[in-house]
Amino acid sequence: MKVKIGKKILSANEQYAEQNRKYFAERKILCLNMISSPGSGKTSILTRTINELKDRLKIGVIEGDIQTDYDAQRIEATGADVVQINTEGACHLSAAQVSGALEKLSASKLEVIIIENVGNLVCPSAFELGENAKTAVLSVAEGDDKPAKYPALFAKSKALLINKIDLLSLGAAIDFDIEKVKSDVHRLNKTIEIFNVSAKTGEGFDRWCDWLFEQAKKQA
Amino acid sequence: MKVKIGKKILSANEQYAEQNRKYFAERKILCLNMISSPGSGKTSILTRTINELKDRLKIGVIEGDIQTDYDAQRIEATGADVVQINTEGACHLSAAQVSGALEKLSASKLEVIIIENVGNLVCPSAFELGENAKTAVLSVAEGDDKPAKYPALFAKSKALLINKIDLLSLGAAIDFDIEKVKSDVHRLNKTIEIFNVSAKTGEGFDRWCDWLFEQAKKQA
Numbered sequence: 001m002k003v004k005i006g007k008k009i010l011s012a013n014e015q016y017a018e019q020n021r022k023y024f025a026e027r028k029i030l031c032l033n034m035i036s037s038p039g040s041g042k043t044s045i046l047t048r049t050i051n052e053l054k055d056r057l058k059i060g061v062i063e064g065d066i067q068t069d070y071d072a073q074r075i076e077a078t079g080a081d082v083v084q085i086n087t088e089g090a091c092h093l094s095a096a097q098v099s100g101a102l103e104k105l106s107a108s109k110l111e112v113i114i115i116e117n118v119g120n121l122v123c124p125s126a127f128e129l130g131e132n133a134k135t136a137v138l139s140v141a142e143g144d145d146k147p148a149k150y151p152a153l154f155a156k157s158k159a160l161l162i163n164k165i166d167l168l169s170l171g172a173a174i175d176f177d178i179e180k181v182k183s184d185v186h187r188l189n190k191t192i193e194i195f196n197v198s199a200k201t202g203e204g205f206d207r208w209c210d211w212l213f214e215q216a217k218k219q220a
Numbered sequence: 221m222k223v224k225i226g227k228k229i230l231s232a233n234e235q236y237a238e239q240n241r242k243y244f245a246e247r248k249i250l251c252l253n254m255i256s257s258p259g260s261g262k263t264s265i266l267t268r269t270i271n272e273l274k275d276r277l278k279i280g281v282i283e284g285d286i287q288t289d290y291d292a293q294r295i296e297a298t299g300a301d302v303v304q305i306n307t308e309g310a311c312h313l314s315a316a317q318v319s320g321a322l323e324k325l326s327a328s329k330l331e332v333i334i335i336e337n338v339g340n341l342v343c344p345s346a347f348e349l350g351e352n353a354k355t356a357v358l359s360v361a362e363g364d365d366k367p368a369k370y371p372a373l374f375a376k377s378k379a380l381l382i383n384k385i386d387l388l389s390l391g392a393a394i395d396f397d398i399e400k401v402k403s404d405v406h407r408l409n410k411t412i413e414i415f416n417v418s419a420k421t422g423e424g425f426d427r428w429c430d431w432l433f434e435q436a437k438k439q440a
Contacts, residue, residue, distance in 0.1 A: 037257045038341045038370060039362025066342065068369050089372065091311065091342035119370070121258045122286065122311035122340050141361030141384070142259025149288050150258060150339070152309065164361070170390055173420075200393075 013127055016095030020130025023102060024113070030219040031113045032212075033129050035153055036137035037146075038119030041163040043071045044199035045137060046114060050078045052202075052209050057216055060110040062101045064093040064118045071116060081106050092124040093117050099130075112216050121146070125153040132219065133158035140164050140176040147184040155188040159195065161208065166198040233347055236315030240350025243322060244333070250439040251333045252432075253349050255373055256357035257366075258339030261383040263291045264419035265357060266334060270298045272422075272429050277436055280330040282321045284313040284338045291336060301326050312344040313337050332436050341366070345373040352439065353378035360384050360396040367404040375408040379415065381428060386418040 024031045034042050043063075050059050060081040063072045072084035083101040085093060098115060107113065115131065117124040125134065136157040138146055141164055147154045154160065162181065167174045182194055193211060197204035244251045254262050263283075270279050280301040283292045292304035303321040305313060318335060327333065335351065337344040345354065356377040358366055361384055367374045374380065382401065387394045402414055413431060417424035 037259060037339070037362075038366055039257060039359075065369055067371055068365075070365055070369065089346075091340070118342065119257070120311070120340060120342050122309075122338065123343065126309075139259075139361065141359065141387075142257075145288075145290055146258055149285055149290065151287055167361075167387075167393060170393060173387060173390060 013095045016099050017128040017130040020095055020099055020102065023099075023107075024130065024132065027107055027110075028220045029107065029110055029113055030216045031115065031129075031131045032133055032135045033115045033117060033124070033131035034135045034137065035117045035121070035124045035157075036119065037121045037139075037142055040119070040137040040139040040142065041199045042116050042119070042137050043074050045161060045163060045197070046116060047074055047078050048199050048202060048205060049114075049209060049212065050075070050080045052205055053213065054079075056213055057112055058110050059112045059114060060105050060107065062093075062098060062105065062113065062115045064097070064116055066090070066118060081110065087118055091118060091120050091122075092127050093129060094127060095129045111220065112212070121150045121153060125156055133215070136160045137163055138181070140167055140174055140178075143175070144177045144181045144184075147181055147188065151188050154185050154192070157189065157192055159193045159211070160185060161195045161197050163197055163199055165196045165203060166201045233315050236319050237348040237350040240315055240318055240322065243319075243327075244350065244352065247327055247330075248440045249327065249330055249333055250436045251335065251349075251351045252353055252355045253335045253337060253344070253351035254355045254357060255337045255341070255344045255377070256339065257341045257359075257362055260339070260357040260359040260362065261419045262336050262339070262357050263294050265381060265383060265417070266336060267294055267298050268419050268422065268425060269334075269429060269432065270295070270300045272425055273433065274299075276433055277332055278330050279332045279334060280325050280327065282313075282318060282325065282333065282335045284317070284336055286310070286338060301330065307338055311338060311340050311342075312347050313349060314347060315349045318349045331440065332432070341370045341373060345376055353435070356380045357383055358401070360387055360394055360398075363395070364397045364401045364404075367401060367408065371408050374405050374412070377409065377412055379413045379431065380405060381415045381417050383417055383419055385416050385423060386421045
């Protein structure tokens, strides 16, 4: 009985996701669904990515948060188009919410739309939003056991950003074995691209931004 | 329609929670439901708490994880009783799962049972497990905007551990304003006890362990 209910909800979501998928395809827009724990640095990654690609790529953002428009304000400060969705308690964005947000975004001018999902390593990965690819973020402060303990997101993502690598230079303060994470993630997902970055210092952003640019060009 | 389905599931959960609540009351056991994002340091807090209170308090643990028994192994190494629940994808523990775990725990010998919920700052706070109190954990690496952005857990918890405060001594590497967090949390919850701790260095554990001991004695 529970399984049936689950299926019905997923399939209503899937209809909106399909509609969003068509919307992106018709406009040749690349859409990424960015997912992580709270506080991994998704918004900081976005503001730096937008700034570094300003002259090469028109990026818009859909911000998903339970409460507040703090993240949308930070994106707005870069000059990029942004729409905030407040889920008012819900633990993930739905495709219907994204569909509503798309009406408010000046999508005709955009080449890339990045959806920043609600901070949650579990639920968002189960709900398609119509994106071309999921992008996972994991901060080194969260510990290197996370891919093994929360495998679904890492198995489904096309890219993984390992963020806050500047903290690793602080020595023993952070225990995080990047090679262990890469090997655990590759066991779940052979084709995933992994980027070591610091949204604070900018380390690793060249490679990530080049990859994003290439993905957008493939779509166009 | 969706609301009705939600209510039915909550009320089945509530029946098990009530049963667990009686179980703890009859045995004069204090039960805490520990909730946080993935990687805030719940398991490290538990192992240090068990070790520091070894001679004063008999603590058992129920470990909730989507996959793996990594956390249970870490608890087992302290010598404490532990039962692992794998939710196989589910984003929070249910009261029925806790009820099943209690049958496997040598509860007659215990004064405190701490349930480590699935790492998720959102969903676990909506499901009562029969606990006496929710205990939130927030690591300074997650950022000081989290209570405002994810208010439910902070509004419902009896205690908050702000963990990894050793990282603050690293200066500008971590931007985290403890006073801002305290003021945001107190706006949601006037009576919550807040502890600044480092599970790595042991800083702040005296006060937290004394508080936990006091709570257990009130129950007995």
